[in-house]
Amino acid sequence: xxxxVVVRPHLVWGPxxxxxxxxxxxxxxxxxxxxxxGGRALIDTTYVDDAADAVVxxxxxxxxxxxxxxxxxxxxxxEPRPVRDLVAAILDAAGVRAAPRWVPAPVAALVGRAxxxxxxxxxxxxTHFAARQLSVAHWFDQRETRRVLGWHPRVGLDEGFxxxxxxxxxx
Numbered sequence: 001x002x003x004x005v006v007v008r009p010h011l012v013w014g015p016x017x018x019x020x021x022x023x024x025x026x027x028x029x030x031x032x033x034x035x036x037x038g039g040r041a042l043i044d045t046t047y048v049d050d051a052a053d054a055v056v057x058x059x060x061x062x063x064x065x066x067x068x069x070x071x072x073x074x075x076x077x078x079e080p081r082p083v084r085d086l087v088a089a090i091l092d093a094a095g096v097r098a099a100p101r102w103v104p105a106p107v108a109a110l111v112g113r114a115x116x117x118x119x120x121x122x123x124x125x126x127t128h129f130a131a132r133q134l135s136v137a138h139w140f141d142q143r144e145t146r147r148v149l150g151w152h153p154r155v156g157l158d159e160g161f162x163x164x165x166x167x168x169x170x171x
Contacts, residue, residue, distance in 0.1 A: 003065075005058040006072035007051075010140065013090075014048030014160065015167030023123075024090050028098040032125040035100045036108035036135035039084025044076040044139035047160040050153040051075060057151035073145045077153045077160075080139035089157070093165040105135035 013020045027033040046054075054075040061068035087100060103111070108131035115124045146152055155163070 001064070003062045003069040005062045005068045005070075007055050007058045007075055008072055009046040009051035009054060009075045010138070011043065011045040011076075012048055012051045013045055013164075015164055017048070020045075021090055021094075021164065024087055025094045025096055027125060028087075028091050028096045028100065031098065033087070033098065033100040034103045034108065034126055035083055035087065036103055036105040036131050038102045039082055039087060039100070039134070041083050041135055042080040042137040042139050043083050043086065043134075044078065044080040045086065045157070046076050047153065047155040047157075049155050050077055053154065054149060054151050057149040061149060068148050073149060074140050075145060075149075075151075076140055076142060077155070077157060078142045079157045080137070081157065083134055086157075089161045090164065093161050094168045103131075105131065108135065 011020060024033065054073075058068060058073060063069070084100075091098065108126060109128055112124075112126045112128035112131040116127050
């Protein structure tokens with residue numbers, strides 16, 4: 001049998017990211033950025049270098065009989081912050097001065113569902129899934145993951161945002 005370890009980094013971001021960071025910046029620039037419940041939900045993310053390090057740590061422990069094998073490990077940076085603070089830091093790093101609109105979570109979910117059904121063209125500005133994800137806290141206890149994988153994040157949020165700012169300055 002091949003020893004298997006599954007690593008699930010949560011909300012990976014960093015310089016050059018076109019998914020999380022890119023979408024937030026593009027929507028803010030176009031005036032289409034809305035945050036449910038004022039962005040109060042606590043969310044934990046994973047800086048791209050830390051996600052890569054966690055995968056390497058898991059591979060190092062993918063040996064028969066190891067405690068890490070046969071399980072899925074959720075990996076995060078371990079610094080949950082309100083969505084509004086994360087978005088503000090991303091926009092600041094990108095040099096974007098647009099402020100997101102605040103929308104009550106139930107309204108955002110309803111609007112997201114309606115937009116999904118009627119939107120024509122590129123990606124809709126809001127989906128039901130995104131509205132739900134942005135209005136519900138999701139952060140995770142990393143103690144067992146870090147112990148078993150022998151891994152710890154090296155890049156904190158503030159350092160990650162500084163790297164993102166430098167990247168935007170160069171691009």
